[in-house]
Amino acid sequence: MSKEYSVSDIKVMEGLEAVRMRPGMYIGRTGLRGLHHMLWEIVDNSVDEAANGYADEVCVTLHRDRSVTVEDNGRGIPVGIHEKLGVSGVEVVFTQLHAGGKFGNDSYGYSGGLHGVGASVVNALSEYVDVEVCTGGKVYNQRFESYQEGSKIVSGRPIAPLTETGRTRRQGTKVTFLPDKRVFETLDMNFETIAKRLRELAYLNKGVTFKLEDQREWGNKKNKEYCFGGGLSDFVKYMNEDKTTLYDEPICFSATKDGIVVEVAFQHNDGYTENLFSYVNNIATGEGGTHETGFKAALTKVMNDYCRKMQILKDKDPSLAGEDFREGITAVVSLKMRSVQFEGQTKTKLGNTEARPAVEYAVTEKLTPFLEDLKNGETVSKMVDKAVKAAKVRETTRKAKTMAREKSKLENAPLVGKLSSCTGRNAALNELFIVEGDSAGGSAKQGRDRRFQAILPLRGKPLNVEKKRLEAVLSNDEFRSIITALGTGIGEDFNIETLKYNKIIILSDADQDGAHIRAILLTFFYRYMRELITNGHVYIGLPPLYKVQKGSKVIYAYDDSELSQAIEKVGNGYALQRYKGLGEMNPEQLWETTMNPENRSLVCVGIEDAAEVEHLVTVLMGDKVGPRKEYISEHANFNKTDAFENKLKQAVKEGAEA
Numbered sequence: 001m002s003k004e005y006s007v008s009d010i011k012v013m014e015g016l017e018a019v020r021m022r023p024g025m026y027i028g029r030t031g032l033r034g035l036h037h038m039l040w041e042i043v044d045n046s047v048d049e050a051a052n053g054y055a056d057e058v059c060v061t062l063h064r065d066r067s068v069t070v071e072d073n074g075r076g077i078p079v080g081i082h083e084k085l086g087v088s089g090v091e092v093v094f095t096q097l098h099a100g101g102k103f104g105n106d107s108y109g110y111s112g113g114l115h116g117v118g119a120s121v122v123n124a125l126s127e128y129v130d131v132e133v134c135t136g137g138k139v140y141n142q143r144f145e146s147y148q149e150g151s152k153i154v155s156g157r158p159i160a161p162l163t164e165t166g167r168t169r170r171q172g173t174k175v176t177f178l179p180d181k182r183v184f185e186t187l188d189m190n191f192e193t194i195a196k197r198l199r200e201l202a203y204l205n206k207g208v209t210f211k212l213e214d215q216r217e218w219g220n221k222k223n224k225e226y227c228f229g230g231g232l233s234d235f236v237k238y239m240n241e242d243k244t245t246l247y248d249e250p251i252c253f254s255a256t257k258d259g260i261v262v263e264v265a266f267q268h269n270d271g272y273t274e275n276l277f278s279y280v281n282n283i284a285t286g287e288g289g290t291h292e293t294g295f296k297a298a299l300t301k302v303m304n305d306y307c308r309k310m311q312i313l314k315d316k317d318p319s320l321a322g323e324d325f326r327e328g329i330t331a332v333v334s335l336k337m338r339s340v341q342f343e344g345q346t347k348t349k350l351g352n353t354e355a356r357p358a359v360e361y362a363v364t365e366k367l368t369p370f371l372e373d374l375k376n377g378e379t380v381s382k383m384v385d386k387a388v389k390a391a392k393v394r395e396t397t398r399k400a401k402t403m404a405r406e407k408s409k410l411e412n413a414p415l416v417g418k419l420s421s422c423t424g425r426n427a428a429l430n431e432l433f434i435v436e437g438d439s440a441g442g443s444a445k446q447g448r449d450r451r452f453q454a455i456l457p458l459r460g461k462p463l464n465v466e467k468k469r470l471e472a473v474l475s476n477d478e479f480r481s482i483i484t485a486l487g488t489g490i491g492e493d494f495n496i497e498t499l500k501y502n503k504i505i506i507l508s509d510a511d512q513d514g515a516h517i518r519a520i521l522l523t524f525f526y527r528y529m530r531e532l533i534t535n536g537h538v539y540i541g542l543p544p545l546y547k548v549q550k551g552s553k554v555i556y557a558y559d560d561s562e563l564s565q566a567i568e569k570v571g572n573g574y575a576l577q578r579y580k581g582l583g584e585m586n587p588e589q590l591w592e593t594t595m596n597p598e599n600r601s602l603v604c605v606g607i608e609d610a611a612e613v614e615h616l617v618t619v620l621m622g623d624k625v626g627p628r629k630e631y632i633s634e635h636a637n638f639n640k641t642d643a644f645e646n647k648l649k650q651a652v653k654e655g656a657e658a
Helices: 017-023 031-050 089-095 118-124 191-204 233-240 290-309 355-372 373-411 412-418 438-446 472-473 477-486 512-528 530-534 560-570 587-595 610-621 623-634 640-652
Strands: 058-061 068-072 124-135 136-149 152-160 164-168 173-179 209-214 222-226 251-257 262-268 275-280 329-336 433-437 453-456 505-507 538-541 547-549 554-559 574-578 602-604
Touching: 017 118, 017 152, 017 209, 031 068, 031 118, 031 173, 031 191, 058 191, 089 118, 089 124, 089 136, 118 124, 118 173, 118 438, 136 355, 191 209, 191 222, 191 233, 191 610, 233 262, 233 329, 233 610, 251 355, 262 355, 262 373, 262 610, 275 290, 275 610, 290 329, 290 355, 329 355, 355 373, 433 438, 433 512, 438 453, 438 587, 472 477, 472 512, 477 547, 477 574, 505 512, 512 530, 512 538, 512 610, 547 587, 554 560, 560 602, 610 623
Parallel strands: 058 209, 275 329, 433 453, 433 505, 505 538
Antiparallel strands: 058 068, 068 173, 124 136, 124 173, 136 152, 136 164, 209 222, 251 262, 262 329, 538 602, 547 554, 547 574
């Protein structure tokens, strides 16, 4: 019998109640990423003031009670009474969804916050929000709180109207908010994540100072301050600092067309991969868009025109391809524009058609005279030489790819012997486990569910593809097997539509060799099949570190904290086993702990900060030892090396058979 559906079943949520009811619609999720999203909403408002020339300092402070303060020296939120709503501008901004000064073009020429929901969403999902505005020589304050009223939570209500509290010479807005523990899984924001984002914003907003202070630990304050007078030029230098560059200074220029401000900086290194990072109104556009298309097209045309003018290319010679001129390039393209149209909810691809001609105009008008200026002769010569060599290698690689395709047809039978494919033909359900070693591969083949799980064992450590050309990758047996198994092709031929497996799971030992293999495979996917990562197809399998057994009761622990909980559950007289490798597990154990979708732990690999990922891949996988040593010394916790020995001693003390 079906339940009657009437108009009384239609629920109308007033004010900020909708945000509290469905926070994921506004901040993505309620874990750490959503918590940081709250901060970005407030920071972006301050950055919009700076991007429009009204502020030159933004300060973020993390407090001991897990509240956060964001302060800028901009104009301050308007404090006057809104003519329609009858309350102050501050109250409107923090209590009304889709309200703000960014819908018209008068208050903000350029804005990253397009929907007017940022401040009100933060208010809806916080225990309290305190707002201080300094403007016109006066200080104004207003506090908003969320509280329980019977069974209902009332979100973001003003405690009192906006009040004048003093006089000041300062100008700007200070917002302090405490995220609501009833909403978020954690309130502990990550200092390094915030620092990286503020550094990125400092590069994108030349001359603006960003300060970060962490007061959460007594006697252990942490501070960061970023300000870059070189802007995008400094950004490119940072990303290239551990690479060998072809010329000393990045090529930088800016231009304005039809109200769109275009800034470009690029520099070539002796590597072979192209790294293009684009932004619109300080928002990273990881999926590219019309501005990236414009940059690539204009760079190719301007460089080919120069090569023909200088007789580097003769009339009978074909033009060089765009990828030839972009080999080894690190480039940043940043736009400031009105009425931005992003494709999709994630703001990661620019759709404005007018952005392409604006970028093409900037590159053509500024790069052409740079190339023709004799004082830049050495730099230009190195750019052209690299492109000409890249074209020759491209032709060689094309032939190698053709051979590889033919080879893969011939070698399909041996691969099938190595790859244990699944019986299911629905790619959306299928999984490929890339497993370290034949021993673990054998256990995985026996323990898997053949209907949807395929196994590809690695018989040796694959090639580190960082700073290797494509033909070297294609000649590596391990990578050839992976490419053939996935069915997507590689590099320019990559097509995600032909992917045979929805999940690609890297399964390696929890030791140094296993970590190295994971790093090598992730570098390969990042360099040559990046869409697999950005579309959420690459995972890391987490095998357990410990097995705790007492009689017939068995508990697997994946880290030291889970081990402690397991020991507490079983009590004294247990046996403790530390797994040194996947090969120590029999097929049933491997299925139960690591492969069974009901029990296993997987980490989905993603890219949150593309520029930072590029920098880290170069540091950790490049050929310069110094930066890698420095990074490891700064970030590695060498105190963990004795963790297992200490656990064993503790276990023996408690009466375990260790």
